[in-house]
Amino acid sequence: MTLRLHNTLTRRIEEFHPLEEGRVRIYTCGPTVYDTAHVGNFRTFLFEDILRRYLKWKRYQVVQVRNLTDVDDRTIHAAVAQGVTLRELTLPFIDAFFRDHDRLGLERAEHYPRATDYVPQMVEMVQRLVERGLAYEADGSVYFDISEFPSYGELAQLDRASLREGRETGDAAYDKGDARDFVLWKGGERPEEGDVAIWDSPWGAGRPGWHLECSVMAIEHLGQPFDIHSGGVDLVFPHHTNEIAQAEGATGEPFARLWLHAKHALLDGRKMSKSQNHYYTVDDLVDQGYQPSAIRRLLISAHYRGELNFTLAGLDDASRSVERLIDFRRRLRASRSDDRGLEATRLPELADQALRDFETALDDDLNVAEAWGALFVFVREANATLDRAGERVPAADADAALTAVDSIDQVFGVLALAEGEAGAVSEELRSWVEAKLAERAAARAAKDYGRADAIRGELAERGIEVEDSPAGSRWRLVR
RNA sequence: GGCGCCGUAGCCAAGUGGACUAAGGCGGGGGCCUGCAAAGCCCCUAUUCGUGGGUUCGAAUCCCACCGGCGCCUCCA
Numbered sequence: 223m224t225l226r227l228h229n230t231l232t233r234r235i236e237e238f239h240p241l242e243e244g245r246v247r248i249y250t251c252g253p254t255v256y257d258t259a260h261v262g263n264f265r266t267f268l269f270e271d272i273l274r275r276y277l278k279w280k281r282y283q284v285v286q287v288r289n290l291t292d293v294d295d296r297t298i299h300a301a302v303a304q305g306v307t308l309r310e311l312t313l314p315f316i317d318a319f320f321r322d323h324d325r326l327g328l329e330r331a332e333h334y335p336r337a338t339d340y341v342p343q344m345v346e347m348v349q350r351l352v353e354r355g356l357a358y359e360a361d362g363s364v365y366f367d368i369s370e371f372p373s374y375g376e377l378a379q380l381d382r383a384s385l386r387e388g389r390e391t392g393d394a395a396y397d398k399g400d401a402r403d404f405v406l407w408k409g410g411e412r413p414e415e416g417d418v419a420i421w422d423s424p425w426g427a428g429r430p431g432w433h434l435e436c437s438v439m440a441i442e443h444l445g446q447p448f449d450i451h452s453g454g455v456d457l458v459f460p461h462h463t464n465e466i467a468q469a470e471g472a473t474g475e476p477f478a479r480l481w482l483h484a485k486h487a488l489l490d491g492r493k494m495s496k497s498q499n500h501y502y503t504v505d506d507l508v509d510q511g512y513q514p515s516a517i518r519r520l521l522i523s524a525h526y527r528g529e530l531n532f533t534l535a536g537l538d539d540a541s542r543s544v545e546r547l548i549d550f551r552r553r554l555r556a557s558r559s560d561d562r563g564l565e566a567t568r569l570p571e572l573a574d575q576a577l578r579d580f581e582t583a584l585d586d587d588l589n590v591a592e593a594w595g596a597l598f599v600f601v602r603e604a605n606a607t608l609d610r611a612g613e614r615v616p617a618a619d620a621d622a623a624l625t626a627v628d629s630i631d632q633v634f635g636v637l638a639l640a641e642g643e644a645g646a647v648s649e650e651l652r653s654w655v656e657a658k659l660a661e662r663a664a665a666r667a668a669k670d671y672g673r674a675d676a677i678r679g680e681l682a683e684r685g686i687e688v689e690d691s692p693a694g695s696r697w698r699l700v701r
Numbered sequence: 702g703g704c705g706c707c708g709u710a711g712c713c714a715a716g717u718g719g720a721c722u723a724a725g726g727c728g729g730g731g732g733c734c735u736g737c738a739a740a741g742c743c744c745c746u747a748u749u750c751g752u753g754g755g756u757u758c759g760a761a762u763c764c765c766a767c768c769g770g771c772g773c774c775u776c777c778a
Contacts, residue, residue: 233705251778259778266778294776379704380774404775432776454778455705461776485706486778488771496777523726524714529707529771536713539727546726549740583715591715595725602725602742609734609742671736678738689739696740 223585225280227450228527230458230481231377235587238480240449245283247444248274249478250331251436251453251461252288255315256296260501261517261532262494264326265487266454268518269526269588271328273452273482275633276584286331287443290316293337293419294432302416308338311418322504325514326521327639333443337435341421344430344438348406348423350472357471362409362426368402371467377481378459404464405431433464440478441469451478455485484526490533507537515640516541522590522634543598544640550601551627551637556696557613558620567607569619573626576600580630590634597630613693645685645699655686659695662688 225238240246250270253259259267267288277284291297292312301311316336323330348364351357356370368374409428419429440448446469453462462481469477487494494501507517520540524530579596583589604623608615631637658677665673678688681697689696 253778254776263778269778291776296776378773402775456773456777459704459774464775484778486772491770493772494778519726520713527706528714531713533713536727539713542728543726546740553740589715591726592724595715598725605741606743666736669736675737687739689741690735690737691740692734 223581225276225585226587227480227482228587230483233379236480240282241447241479244281245285246277246450247448248277248284248286248450248452249436249440249444249448250286250288250451251457252290252334253315253319254291254294254296255312255319256294256300257315257496258318258503258505259322260494260496260503261507261521262487262489262501263454264322264504264517265521265530265532266452266484267323267328268326268521269484270452271635272522272526272588272590272633273450274329274331275635276588279629279633284332285444287333287335287440288331289436289439290319290334290336291432291435292316293429293435298415298419298429301418302414306418308418312336325504325508326518327514327635329635335439335443337430337439340435340438340442341430343442344434345407345421345423347434347438347468347472348430351406351468354471356467357406359425362428363405364407364409364425365403366406366464366467366471367400368404368467369400371471373470374467375459375463377466378463380459380463404433404460406434406468407431433461434468436461437465437469437472437477440465441473446473447476448478450480450482452482452484455483458483482526485529487521487530487532489531491531494532502532510534512537513541513544513640513643515544515636515643518639519544519634519636522636523594525587525589525591527587544636546601547597547627547637548640548644550605551624552696552698553608553613554604554620554623554627556691557608557611557615557693558617558624559614560617561614564614564616565611567611567615567619569604569607569615570622572600572603572607573622577626577629580633584633593630594634597627597634600626613691647699651684651699655681655697659688659697663695 226235227238228235248270250267252267253263274284274286290312292308297308297312301308304311348357351366352359352364355367357364357366374380407423407425407428408431409423409426415429420427421429440446440451451462451465466477469475489500489502492500504514504517508514516537517540520532520536521530523540576596576599579599580593583592583596586592627637658681662674662677665671665677681688685699686697687700
C-alpha cells in the first residue's frame with residue numbers, strides 16, 4: 223500500500239515516492255528559541271513526529287532535519303533587553319525545547335542545526351544570488367528581487383500583482399527597490415539591535431534575514447532536491463515561499479518536492495498567542511497534574527490539515543482514553559496463558575484486521591482520527607473476546623494482540639509514554655502488595671468481606687487499585 | 702480587497718456522490734458480570750450532517766446564495 227500526502231504546491235493528494243529508493247529526507251521547521259514553546263507549536267512538531275514514525279513503520283530510512291532558529295527579531299530583541307548574548311539567551315530555551323520534546327515522546331531527528339552556526343554559508347548563498355542577478359545591494363543590505371524570479375509565490379498561490387505594496391511593518395527602515403522584495407542580509411545601522419547579532423559580509427557588518435537559514439541548512443544536510451519540507455500553515459508565506467526563491471534561485475535546482483503544512487491548534491476556540499498570553503506550555507499542564515501521554519494523545523487526535531481545538535476538557539477526555547488503552551494492554555498480558563488445553567480465539571484475526579485498517583487510514587494523508595478508530599474497534603472486540611474466554615487465552619493469541627498494539631504504538635507513541643509515567647514499582651512495594659493480596663484472597667475465600675474491603679482500602683491508600691477477575695486479582699499503581 | 706479553511710450527537714472527531722440503517726473517543730441512561738467494587742461487555746443517546754435553494758436515479762458529500770467561526774496577506778508552529 224502506498225502512502226498518499228497532500229502537497230501544498232499542487233493542493234492535491236499525491237502518492238509518495240522518495241527520490242532515493244527506501245530513504246526519505248525531510249526538513250521540518252523548528253522553534254524560534256526566544257521563549258518556551260507552547261503546546262500549539264508542539265501540535266505541528268507532533269504531526270511531523272507521526273509522519274517520521276509512520277515512514278519508519280513503512281520501512282523507510284528517514285533523515286530528518288529540525289532547525290533551531292536562534293537569530294531573528296525576537297531572539298535579538300530579547301537578548302538586548304536582557305543584556306545577554308544570543309547564545310546565553312537561547313540555550314535555556316533550547317534545553318526546555320528538548321525537555322518538552324522528550325516528555326511528549328517525539329523521536330529525535332538526525333540533525334538540529336542552529337542558524338548561528340551557518341552564517342558563512344548564508345553569506346555564500348546571498349553572494350550567489352547577487353551573481354545570478356536575483357539580488358541587489360542597497361545601503362549595506364541585500365534584497366531578493368522577486369521580479370527576476372518568475373515562479374515567485376507559487377507555493378502560496380500568490381497573485382504577485384495583488385501583493386500589498388509596502389506594509390508599514392518596519393519596511394520604511396529599508397531601501398528596497400520594490401516593497402515586495404524581501405531582505406536577505408540586514409546591514410546598516412540598527413541601534414535597537416545592539417551588538418548581539420553582527421557578522422561580517424561583503425556588504426559590511428550585518429546579520430542574515432530569517433528565511434535564509436532554512437534554505438542553507440536544508441541543502442547542507444539533505445542535498446537538493448530533497449523529499450519533504452513541512453511546517454505550520456503560517457509559514458507558507460512568506461517563509462517557505464522565500465526559502466524556495468532563495469534555494470532555487472541560488473542553485474538553479476528544485477528545492478523540495480513535497481510541502482506539508484499543519485493547521486494551528488486553537489486554545490478554547492481562539493488562536494494561541496504568546497503576545498496575548500493565551501497559551502499553555504507543557505509545564506503549565508504538567509503542573510496541573512496532566513500526563514504528557516494525554517497531551518500527546520490530544521495533540522495527535524485530529525487530522526493535521528484541520529484545526530485542533532485544545533481545551534482542558536479535551537485533555538480530560540484524552541486521559542481517559544489513554545487509560546482505556548493501558549487497561550486493555552494490562553488485561554491482555556494478564557490473560558496470556560501457557561495452558562495447552564485452551565481454545566483458540568479470534569484475537570489473531572482481530573489483530574490483523576486492526577493493523578490493516580490502521581495502515582489504510584494513515585496511508586490516506588495520515589488520517590490519524592480514522593487510525594485511532596481502527597485501534598479502538600480492536601480494543602472493544604478483543605475485550606469482548608477476553609470476556610468470553612474467562613480471562614485466559616493461548617499465549618500465541620495474546621502475543622498476536624500485544625504485537626499489534628505495540629506496532630500501532632510505534633507510530634502513536636502514547637502507550638510507550640504512559641508506561642514510563644505510571645511510576646516505578648519497587649520490589650519492596652511489590653512484595654508488600656502481593657502479601658496483602660494473598661491475605662485478601664484468603665479473607666474473600668472465607669467470605670470475610672469486611673476484612674477483604676479493609677485490605678483493599680489499605681492498598682488504595684498507597685495508590686494501589688485492585689481489580690478482581692475469574693483468573694485472580696490484578697493490581698496497578700495509580701500515581 | 703486577495704488567498705484559504707471550517708460548521709457532523711452534550712463535548713471532541715472521521716466520513717466528502719451509492720455497503721451511511723453516519724467510524725471512534727469522552728460523557729449520560731439502562732442491563733449483564735461482581736460478595737461489593739473496578740475493569741469489561743451489551744443496548745440506548747445525530748431519522749440526520751449550519752440555513753435555504755439547485756444538480757442527480759441517488760448528496761453530509763457537487764453547485765449557488767445566505768448565516769456563523771477561523772487562518773494567512775513580509776520575520777507567528
